[in-house]
Each structure stands twice: as C-alpha cells, then as structure tokens.
Amino acid sequence: MVRTALILLGSVFLIGCGDPFSDLDLIGDVEGGGPASLGFIGTQNREVDVEVTADQVVPYGRIARNCTVSRRDMGKSVTDASGYTIYDTAPNSTGLRTHFITGFRDGCARQFSGALVITGDVGTHEMVRYADVGLKQPYTITDEAYEVIKGSFCRVARLQPCGRRIDRLAKTTAFVTVYESFGNNANWSDVLLHRGEVVAKDVNGR
Template sequence: MLTGCLGQADLPKLADVDLAADAPSAGLVAPAAEIEETQEAQDPKKSRSFFGLFGGGSDAVETVAPGQPLEFGQIASACGLRGAKLGKEVDRFKSYRLYESPGSENGMRTYSLTGMKDGCARQFKAAMAMLGSPTMHEQMRYDSSNDSLSVSDTDKAYERIKARICPGTRGKPCPDKRTPKLEKTAAYVTAYPSFGSNSHWFEILLHKGRVAASSTRAR
C-alpha cells in the first residue's frame, strides 16, 4: 500500500516507462550487473531491489535457518516451518497466508509467508505487514497523488504480468472484468519498519507462488 508521494516532478510515470511486451517472466528484475555495485552509495530515496543483494532472477532469495535475523528490506526462504512455529496468522489472500511471530509492542518482528510453490516459507522483518490483492495495490499506485513516485522493480514486474491479462493498460488499472483472472496469480505484501507514519516501506510482488520482485520505497 502506498501512503505518500515523493514530490519529484521529473521522475517518469508508469505509463511513460518503456517495457518490452515480450519480456519473459524470468527476467522481471534487472540482473545484478545492472545494479550499482555498492548499495551504500545509492540514493536512499531510490527504490532498491532485494535481488541486488543475492543476484538476479525470479525468486532468487537466500535460504536461511527459520528465524535468522534479517535486515528490513530483505526476504529469505526458510524451509521446514509448520504449525505454531509460523506464529499467528494475521492476513490471507487466495492461497497465501501471512504469519507474525511474537515481538516487542512497537518493534520489528519476523513475518512468515506461506503458499509458495516450493513449499518453503518466505521470511522478512517488519513492525507491520499486510497481504493484499493487485486491485488494492492499483487503487493506491495509480492514484494521481502518486504520479511522482519513482518507478520501482516491483512496478516494472507488475506491468509485465498485468499486460498478459489486461493488455493496453500500462499505468492504468486492469478492467474489472479481467481482475478476477489477475488476482488468481498475483498478490502484494507491503511491510513497514514502524507503526504510524513511515518515510519508507518494503513491497513484495508475488506471482504464481514465487517472489516476482521486491523493492524498498521512500517518500
């Protein structure tokens, strides 16, 4: 969910970004060679793909032991988590389930996401996280107040996925008659580092049981 705008008038809008119509799904995220070599040197206001940390490719996430400490903006695969070890279920959409582990009242905690094709949970750290539909994401992302948001890796990946079901809608919502088909395969997770107002957040785009892309955004 997007909760603000950057106010940068010179940034391209989604409808203006050139996306190859025949781009394969495995190349939804820029390869590591195209990402700046030193993450610390990047402008923190630019969106940052998690795949820059562990290499390119769809669902190219590191496998870690369940509950291993992660930085905000990182996502990892944790196999073998079942039942109570996942924590408390806090959200669900289609086949996906989002679980929250115990944490401090206002602090970061581990979230686990199930429903992935390989049967392993995906874990990340956040103070608050939500699992939602593409329609919910579109209502915020395509609102005119967010025109100045920088175009992220998740934006580019979503436009390619959406184009297969809703052709000719780049930078626009998918028509209502086609959204049921889109929502069968795609979902979004939005995570925040604290409760209340946040200057940055983390997005995860899910597609057919895999992580299609993820980005840290700022306003």
C-alpha cells in the same frame, strides 16, 4: 500514494513488546532486491535464493527461503490474501520481528522481518496508481513488475487498468508492504507476489 492507500484499505497487523531478536543469529548475507529482479518473473527468483532456519534472523528489507520451519513455529496466522498466508511470531508486539509467508510453489515459507505488515490487492493498486496523482509519482521496481504481469495476463497496454480479467489476476497476485518500525516516519518495503513466487521487492524510506 500507493502506500497510503494500502494503509487505509489493506489488512493491518500490529505486534508485542521487547526484543524477540536478542538471542538469535542475524543473517547478514541474504540477497537484496534490485532492478534485475524484473528478469526473474516466472522463474526462480533471486530475491529469495538464500535459505535460513527459524533460529536465524533475516535483516529488514530482505526475504529468505525457510524450508525447515514448522507451522507451529511460524506463530499466528494473521491474514490470507490471494492464496498466501502471513504468520506473525509475536502478534502482540509493535517491534521488529520475524514473519513468514506461505503459499509458494516450492512448498517453503518465505521469512522476513518487520514491525507492521499490510497486504494490498491489485484492484486497490490500480485505483491509486492510475489516478492523476499516482501517475505523477515515480515508478518503483514492484510497480514495474506489476505492469509486466498485468500486460501479459490482461493483454492491456502499460498504465491501463487490467479490466475484466482483474478478478482472475487477483486470485494469485498480491502486494505486501512491510514497515521497519511502527510510526509515521518508518521505512517500508514493498513485495509483489504472483503465482506462488516473489517476483519483485523494493525498499523505500523517509
């Protein structure tokens, strides 16, 4: 349900042809996500404790830190959300390819692979998640992380909307949904960004 709303209301960006990864080295040991990521809210996040360079490929579903890539090599800026900018290295492709996100506290980009990237705001997330249908859906790692952030920042109970402080929260907080392929049956991963950190990530699929 949340994923559907982000598709309809988020910013959708499609990209090019061919295999842009064919001549690059695949990084196989980039840290994955997990429930433990909730413990790193407000601290250095283990989701991105592996560093890569622009000539390396981060496997789908993982995120790495890249402190050496230049803005020119990140590709085209395709969206800005809550202080973060997403770059696409092949904006005319629909295949799996490298993307970058900037706007983090340490000044380094975050690198990941995806075929389709959608950004979602916290208002949309709450509208869908707290609806009757949304409340019946299992909570993911990113859902739980948002509840922690929202509870602390907005001073409200679990499963309650942020209320009057949501516009302030939205200035530093955003969801990013990344699809492995372009199509209705694609696997997807959700990433929660907050105050210049990747605070949570989960991988889903059909």
